[in-house]
Amino acid sequence: MMGPRAATLVFIALACVVAAGQRTAPARYVWDLPPGFPEPKVPPDNPMTAEKVALGRHLFYDPRLSVDGTYSCATCHRQVNAFSDGRRQAVGVTGDVHPRNSMGLTNVAYSPVLTWGNPTQRRLETQALVPMFGEQPIELGLSGQEDKLFARLRSDTRYGALIRAAFPEDADPFTLGNITKAIASFERTLISGRSPYDRFEAGNASAMSASAKRGLSLFFSERTECFHCHGGFNFTQTVDYAGKRFLEIEFHNTGLYNIDGRGGYPSPNTGVYALTNDPRDMGRFKAPTLRNIAMTAPYMHDGSIATLEEVLAHYEAGGRTLASGPDKGVGAASPLKSGFVKGFMLTPTERRDLVDFLDSLTDMTFISDARFSNPWVRQDGRLNVFENSRPDVRARR
Amino acid sequence: MRAELAAFVSSVGLLVVGSSPAMRPVAAQEADGRTVTVRFEATFGDVPVSCATTYRDIGTSRSSVAITDFRFYVMDVRLVRPDGTEVPLSLSVDDLWQQDDVALLDFEDGTQRCANGTAETRDQVEGRAPGGLYTGLRFRVGVPFARNHRDPTLQPSPLNLTRMFWTWNAGYKFLRLDLRTAGQPQGWVVHLGSTGCTPNTTPLEVPTSCRFPNDVKVDLSPFDPDRDRVRVDLRALLADADVDVNDPDTAAGCMSGREDGDCKAVFGALGLPFGDAPGGTQRVFEVARRPEGAR
Numbered sequence: 001m002m003g004p005r006a007a008t009l010v011f012i013a014l015a016c017v018v019a020a021g022q023r024t025a026p027a028r029y030v031w032d033l034p035p036g037f038p039e040p041k042v043p044p045d046n047p048m049t050a051e052k053v054a055l056g057r058h059l060f061y062d063p064r065l066s067v068d069g070t071y072s073c074a075t076c077h078r079q080v081n082a083f084s085d086g087r088r089q090a091v092g093v094t095g096d097v098h099p100r101n102s103m104g105l106t107n108v109a110y111s112p113v114l115t116w117g118n119p120t121q122r123r124l125e126t127q128a129l130v131p132m133f134g135e136q137p138i139e140l141g142l143s144g145q146e147d148k149l150f151a152r153l154r155s156d157t158r159y160g161a162l163i164r165a166a167f168p169e170d171a172d173p174f175t176l177g178n179i180t181k182a183i184a185s186f187e188r189t190l191i192s193g194r195s196p197y198d199r200f201e202a203g204n205a206s207a208m209s210a211s212a213k214r215g216l217s218l219f220f221s222e223r224t225e226c227f228h229c230h231g232g233f234n235f236t237q238t239v240d241y242a243g244k245r246f247l248e249i250e251f252h253n254t255g256l257y258n259i260d261g262r263g264g265y266p267s268p269n270t271g272v273y274a275l276t277n278d279p280r281d282m283g284r285f286k287a288p289t290l291r292n293i294a295m296t297a298p299y300m301h302d303g304s305i306a307t308l309e310e311v312l313a314h315y316e317a318g319g320r321t322l323a324s325g326p327d328k329g330v331g332a333a334s335p336l337k338s339g340f341v342k343g344f345m346l347t348p349t350e351r352r353d354l355v356d357f358l359d360s361l362t363d364m365t366f367i368s369d370a371r372f373s374n375p376w377v378r379q380d381g382r383l384n385v386f387e388n389s390r391p392d393v394r395a396r397r
Numbered sequence: 398m399r400a401e402l403a404a405f406v407s408s409v410g411l412l413v414v415g416s417s418p419a420m421r422p423v424a425a426q427e428a429d430g431r432t433v434t435v436r437f438e439a440t441f442g443d444v445p446v447s448c449a450t451t452y453r454d455i456g457t458s459r460s461s462v463a464i465t466d467f468r469f470y471v472m473d474v475r476l477v478r479p480d481g482t483e484v485p486l487s488l489s490v491d492d493l494w495q496q497d498d499v500a501l502l503d504f505e506d507g508t509q510r511c512a513n514g515t516a517e518t519r520d521q522v523e524g525r526a527p528g529g530l531y532t533g534l535r536f537r538v539g540v541p542f543a544r545n546h547r548d549p550t551l552q553p554s555p556l557n558l559t560r561m562f563w564t565w566n567a568g569y570k571f572l573r574l575d576l577r578t579a580g581q582p583q584g585w586v587v588h589l590g591s592t593g594c595t596p597n598t599t600p601l602e603v604p605t606s607c608r609f610p611n612d613v614k615v616d617l618s619p620f621d622p623d624r625d626r627v628r629v630d631l632r633a634l635l636a637d638a639d640v641d642v643n644d645p646d647t648a649a650g651c652m653s654g655r656e657d658g659d660c661k662a663v664f665g666a667l668g669l670p671f672g673d674a675p676g677g678t679q680r681v682f683e684v685a686r687r688p689e690g691a692r
Contacts, residue, residue: 121567126549126564127564129564130564132559133559136565143559143560144558144560176550180550267656268646275567275594276593276595
């Protein structure tokens with residue numbers, strides 16, 4: 001037990017002493033970015049550090065961040081699903097069914113606006129408070145539980161070391177602001193850009209199949225118009241990064257619903273309208289990144305489309321028609337629909353080509369990257385979250 | 398250092414001048430001023446609010462209800478002189494219940510059904526005002542706009558209570574009343590806060606305005622702060638509401654949604670516009686008159 005772990009601790013301790021003694025600025029955080037990716041924009045009050053990322057990763061995967069110790073961020077944001085959950089709609093710790101499909105977190109660092117359709121959510125730090133403390137629906141169920149949450153975290157000696165390393169200047173670093181800063185820092189590292197498409201773009205002509213290459217041409221064509229809302233290195237028009245001066249945020253009504261002939265979406269999933277109460281914002285949602293899209297089924301803000309083929313059918317029709325049920329209506333006739341959702345015809349081969357192209361955006365290294373995995377998993381595969389005793393103390397006894 | 402000190406002194410000087418209508422030395426102001434404690438009571442009719450009590454004949458369905466939470470923020474507290482002029486109550490900052498521009502009232506004690514609450518309760522707002530006679534009280538239920546949309550983890554008490562966060566809507570719940578009712582045992586709630594907030598066009602910033610601020614304006618007269626109390630009557634808040642049913646496909650009770658039919662009666666009682674109703678005078682806060690000489 002006194003092997004590499006103890007040596008590392010000593011080294012870190014020494015490094016801290018040296019750093020404190022010299023009062024040098026913290027080392028510049030080194031991003032491990034895919035070729036061609038810009039550096040993410042980071043809020044000035046929460047600069048990236050490896051220590052914050054390490055703390056945030058532990059918090060992200062820690063079920064003690066839910067009211068009954070059963071849910072963590074990772075319950076609805078699973079690495080194997082590119083940090084979505086595979087469900088049609090998320091389910092909270094008390095059984096509340098979320099009106100929304102869990103968004104994947106691929107490249108969330110580049111998103112200037114968070115969640116499916118909330119123009120006021122601009123910071124991962126504050127967005128994290130929604131699943132933690134939200135009550136409509138209840139997700140992690142921590143509203144009013146903050147004292148218990150901190151007691152739980154303080155009781156685990158491992159957190160003492162992690163949080164002091166992450167926030168060395170705080171007399172008492174166990175604060176809600178530090179928790180959300182750390183989680184946000186970890187989330188900003190969830191960067192994915194090593195898909196077959198990226199290798200193809202880098203010059204490896206055989207990285208993509210012929211079908212996927214044909215699909216790429218279709219994707220970037222005026223016939224399908226896909227790229228208008230899913231363009232750029234992140235395949236979502238709404239993107240931000242360090243050094244970008246303009247703020248661009250787009251929301252689109254894709255004609256998924258038209259329940260009243262006036263473009264209405266079923267409550268409570270009314271998109272930006274739910275925030276602004278501006279009728280023009282009815283049904284406007286964010287275009288998610290298409291990176292790793294094959295791993296984040298089902299699709300759309302409410303998970304109402306099961307497969308990529310059916311998503312294409314929705315856009316081929318220029319908006320979905322629901323023939324029956326409470327949400328019936330002809331989406332293609334919505335007066336609020338984006339002008340780019342105009343419909344198009346695909347042959348079965350072309351449909352296959354487009355799906356193959358979307359599959360080529362799957363980055364297998366992302367879902368297997370150990371840096372993004374659950375740090376609480378022991379070598380035998382079991383979780384050690386609730387084993388609170390400090391290993392080095394136990395060894396000395 | 399010298400320049401900083403000078404700037405500090407001059408800003409203090411400005412503050413003193415700015416907050417001193419009579420332009421008199423601070424010491425004299427203090428001597429003339431007095432502590433004013435505005436006392437509140439929360440009731441269903443004449444029965445005090447408690448986490449242990451069930452209340453009957455509430456709302457249009459004459460339901461039985463119990464509270465699981467009841468708190469609200471007040472701001473912009475003013476005392477009214479007999480001649481009608483207003484004097485702001487300068488809130489004392491205790492970093493627990495009050496900051497200089499907002500105070501929390503808390504009528505749950507964390508017991509029984511209110512288990513998600515806090516043990517501490519609060520039924521008064523404290524501050525200082527110039528000496529003299531006051532015959533009226535005005536305040537608003539809400540959180541000042543400049544504070545309402547900041548990162549709540551960076552805000553001081555009482556704005557750091559997660560139960561009052563309304564993060565999805567980029568603000569706070571101004572008032573939260575959580576009920577269990579005969580017909581809605583899982584919960585029928587009133588969560589009041591600003592909606593229709595216009596996002597800023599610059600990065601990392603917060604809303605610039607809200608179409609529906611939903612702060613409640615209270616104007617009580619005659620009100621003697623040395624004797625009377627402000628009664629917040631939840632029976633009156635719910636008088637026109639049916640707390641046994643929930644408008645389908647909307648939040649449980651009224652969470653301030655413009656499409657939520659359950660909000661119509663509640664907003665009406667609070668004097669807030671809703672749908673076609675223009676809003677008017679609130680009917681929930683009233684003067685609880687105390688016998689002469691009583692506190």
